[in-house]
Amino acid sequence: MSRPLRIGVAGLGTVGVGLLKLLDAQADLLERRCGRRLLVSAVSARRRERARGIDISALAWCANPAELAARADVDVVAELIGGEAGPARATVEAALARTKPVVTANKALLARHGAALARAAEAAGVALAYEAAVAGGIPIVKALREGLAGNRFERVYGILNGTCNYILTEMQQTGRPFAEVLAEAQRAGYAEADPAFDVDGIDAAHKLAILASLAYGAETNYDAIHVEGIRKISAVDIAYARELGFCIKLLAIVRRTADGIESRVHPAMVPLDTPIASVGGVFNAVVAEGDFVGRAVFEGRGAGEGPTASAVAADLCDIARGLRLPTFGVPADRLEAAPVSPMLKHFGPYYVRLNVLDRPGVIADISAILRDLRISIGSLLQRGRSPDEAVPVVMVTHETEEKAMLAALDRIGRLTAVREPPMMIRIERL
């Protein structure tokens, strides 16, 4: 029997408490699987005394989480504090500086400083593992880095934010407006008091930055991601989507184009018969399209105490078993600063909803603008007639460059008969 792996846990929020519960409940199972025991030797949190449902009295306590790394009885540091700077970053850097492996659930930190931390981990000769940072309990980091390592990825996309998916699923099932469902999600604990991080797409973009790096061996580049949230999605658009054979999901998508790497987070219309369309509520899903494997789909719980603890434990098992992998799938000195494929060159179909005065010539004016920008309309819906009142007009375009689409929407929005700013949602071919 090898000696135990002694873990210093920084952060005792949902994830940290979940990890302690898991390591306690599965102690014998993990010993059998890893050939050694996994023990928590020391912990750190903002306050030592607090009702957490676990007993930490037998564990060493560090007031400052960065001090965990300095302890002789800590072999590996689990950073479960969160945030792209402050004590989280200091804790990770302190551990790597002392050549101790790190497990983290911190997507913001990796999205912002992933490449530099990968280099630090490699210089130290230790693992920097982060399965819990993307898609909760779904082992997607391992799948991209190892299980699908024989593939060039055409595209990787997914539903990476459970809060948004819960809200959109509820809106779809009940027809209620965004604000009402958000308020309910906040009461139920599925959304934060300040929901911006989730509903504006930032959390999904952090995760996408990591997936992009893994899929393409590229330096993490959060700023390259085009990010839109779901606040603008209305029940009307959800109803039209269904009528057209789509549902609306907040998708995070990365793919390689002729210009570089295109990465984007935005609401997208996806066909109802694709696997990801039926991923509802707080579930996450990731689809990897590889040139040999074809389409591989991974679905599971994207957040919460149990699933996140499962992912952290998987990383700890890897370390206990002596496995060390390049952080983003290639050695850190071979990570590329990949060129960014600009969003204005995005090419795809679009859904557009207009609110126009019902009078002769309006459709002709809109059609002329689209023609001048060489945008071809696939279908157009105009329901009901209310002469000289506002009515909705819905169009689906054929594949179009984003730059032309934005120019068209700008011109259309300035027509006097168009009463509201045009609503545009990208359609994703899956």
Add this chain to the structure above:
Amino acid sequence: MSRPLRIGVAGLGTVGVGLLKLLDAQADLLERRCGRRLLVSAVSARRRERARGIDISALAWCANPAELAARADVDVVAELIGGEAGPARATVEAALARTKPVVTANKALLARHGAALARAAEAAGVALAYEAAVAGGIPIVKALREGLAGNRFERVYGILNGTCNYILTEMQQTGRPFAEVLAEAQRAGYAEADPAFDVDGIDAAHKLAILASLAYGAETNYDAIHVEGIRKISAVDIAYARELGFCIKLLAIVRRTADGIESRVHPAMVPLDTPIASVGGVFNAVVAEGDFVGRAVFEGRGAGEGPTASAVAADLCDIARGLRLPTFGVPADRLEAAPVSPMLKHFGPYYVRLNVLDRPGVIADISAILRDLRISIGSLLQRGRSPDEAVPVVMVTHETEEKAMLAALDRIGRLTAVREPPMMIRIERL
């Protein structure tokens, strides 16, 4: 740059050829990911000259695949011959005897001799890797052994045979009978000329033996699996299933019960709203239910040149990167000879379809038999009336022990008003 990993490939059928194509197409990508080149140095197949769409003239040739292991220019042997004995087994044993790691796609070999081979690999201190043996391109072996290693598995189940899933999907979509769809699948190349291996559930059971071992750290025990195929499934049952809110899938299921490990392959009715219900055609899917992660779903192509090559390449990447994991997730000397939970103690709901003479008292006789065996009926359908002619009666039971169910079916089948042997399909709660 480390020295290349030199691969001896035994077997140049679909999988072997796919692997050679992949290693050629992705040579630079794999070098970047693994930090060294992956090269095929020698091959073996039944015949050297044969149109395969690849050029093997520059590779060393072994007439006997077991000789690959003896070559100084072979670091790892990829056994892609297939079959539980003969040259496949000899090749794997020869490689392990020379302490060379093995990658195999051979589910029959592992299902039958997995525990012994795992011990041999461990004694040799080398990897025995087999991602391609289960669910084609889906990295489910890695998921169970590593990505979900923090979980106790409540149940693992899946659609593991693409041929059966294709046939059942076609039957469901077109209403045509089994024999007709099978013949079409044979013409299209989705089913073998002798379809027994697929349609009788043997292939799925081989894969389940491996999943069971991985999930529970148990010795592979193919003979413990209860196996039924799909030949008996009729269009009538598929239609009733849909009416009751189910579809019929060939499921492979393993779970732990109070008595031990219950493992079974049989047609099952699954609720239409569960993720696995929408896995159609030649796709495979595996669902792992873990106590911390909850439900994790993995879906992808279960067979074919590209997906299988993807899985073999993933194993080769692990070896090139210096990773070695216990074959079935725990060290081989800790694999348990787990007790078998007998199928007669299986507990669940059942679908039963009878063909009975439409005359007074028949339902009363059937009901009395069920009452005597303490089987409770959840619903009963009897359509149409044709006095003194045969009509279908369909029942769904509440949860019942298999032993009681079989006794009831035996007694019911002996009633003179029952004109055909009763049809029974287990319902799986998902």
